Amino acid sequence: MTALRLGTRKSLMATTQSRRVGDELTRLTGHAVELVGVTTEGDISRAHLAQMGGTGVFVSALRDKLISGEVDFAVHSLKDLPTAPAEGITLAAVYRRDDPRDALCGPLKLADLPRGARVGTGSPRRVAQLRALRGDLEIVPIRGNADTRLRKVADGELDAVVLAYAGLGRIGRRDAVVEVFDPADMLPAPGQGALALECRSDRLDLIELLATVDHAPTRAAVTAERTVLAVLEAGCSAPVGAYATVEDSAEEEQPSLHLSACVAGIDGARQVRLSGSGHPERAEEIGRELAAQLLAQGADQLMGERHIEPR
Ligand SMILES: NCc1[nH]cc(CCC(=O)O)c1CC(=O)O
Known part of the structure; x- marks a missing residue:
């Protein structure tokens, strides 16, 4: 064979x-x-x-x-x-799915970073949510693989970088993580992990x-998340976060999928964030409905603001 x-x-x-x-x-x-x-x-x-x-x-x-x-x-x-x-x-x-959350890498937690600290990320989704949490930070656009980004922190060029926790685990660099973001503060990218x-x-x-x-629960979760992205006609570089969980059903209870999604203006000042739930078999519909609600609340306007302002 x-x-x-x-x-x-x-x-x-x-x-x-x-x-x-x-x-x-x-x-x-x-x-x-x-x-x-x-x-x-x-x-x-x-x-x-x-x-x-x-x-x-x-x-x-x-x-x-x-x-x-x-x-x-x-x-x-x-x-x-x-x-x-x-x-x-x-x-x-x-x-x-692995842990879907985003992680802050560097010596200090977000709340402990000094005013104007330099934080690196190339993702408009992370930029927008970081700015919503800490409007004073200087967000520095970066790319390259996770190791390259971590080196910029080690070299002192940046105070911190934001990366996916799952990816850091896969390259054996969980040691670099100072804080893992609660999805309530920073919604992961659709499908992350x-x-x-x-x-x-x-x-x-x-x-x-x-x-x-x-893995059926992961498939249902990411189907809901990616449907939001598809309906918004956005891609992996859009300021769109979406995260779904599927509850392991107790015998007599119906399993349930819970989906949160957000669209954020790149300046972090405006954000639409909504959630919905339903049976995992309805994952696509749940995603579609939530996307329609996001659009009804002005998501398309926020998504137009893609580029990172140098400042
Ligand atoms: N676009 C790069 C990319 N694609 C997947 C991951 C992380 C691992 C994952 O989400 O499965 C990363 C790096 C990052 O965002 O930190």
């Missing part, structure tokens, strides 16, 4: 999470899995992510390798996956095999 070829970005974060999924598949199905590193546009370009125009810069090259048959399946960070379906590609499984397995839509046996690592 030949090994399944798993296409992955080459960063430590990506290979760690891909290896984890591959090992789990091997354990559950007996199939060997071999990692195939792929360089994506997002790994090469030095342009600011929010300005790279369009979503999927970490994803397209991997999808090309699926279509050409050079790899059998791919593992992506779900939050990097565009909401629009890709021709000929199937989302075969959503792997159980979850992984997506994709393969070609004509590989029916493979789709069935990959489904063994699908």
Whole structure:
């Protein structure tokens, strides 16, 4: 039996999470899995992510390798996956989510940072929510992998950076975290902490095999979150946070999905934040309804304000 070829970005974060999924598949199905590193546009370009125009810069090259048959399946960070379906590609499984929260990395907690402290992030969602929490901070746009960003704090160029807690765990850098944000203060990106397995839509046996690592509550949660993003016609670089939880149902009770979502103006002064809930089977509808309510409250206007003002 030949090994399944798993296409992955080459960063430590990506290979760690891909290896984890591959090992789990091997354990559950007996199939060997071999990692195939792929360089994506997002790994090469030095342009600011929010300005790279369009979503999927970490994803397209991997999808090309699926279509050409050079790899059998791919593992992506779900939050990097565009909401629009890709021709000929199937989302075969959503792997159980890690901690979805954002983390502040540096020597001091947010409340202890001095006035005007320099905090690095390239994400309009994080910028807007940081400004809402601490309007005095100097937000510095940065990009590069997590290690590069952490080094800017170690070098004293920045006082802190905000990164996904899940990613820090995967690269063995939880030590850098001084504070993990409560989603009540900072809503994570839709899909943050979850992984997506994709393969070609004509590989029916493979789709069935990959489904063994699908985690239904995570799939329902991220479906609701990503539907908000899709309805708002926003991408991974939009100032949109969305976070859903699915309660483990006691035998007699109905399971329930709870979704919170926000759209924030980049200046942090204005923010629309709403929540809703319902049965996990209605995840998409719950997301759609919440997005409609956000739009009714002016979300589209706030989303227009994408760029980070230098100051
Ligand atoms: N866009 C980069 C990216 N894609 C996924 C993660 C973190 C891991 C995850 O959310 O699964 C990160 C880095 C970050 O936001 O700190």
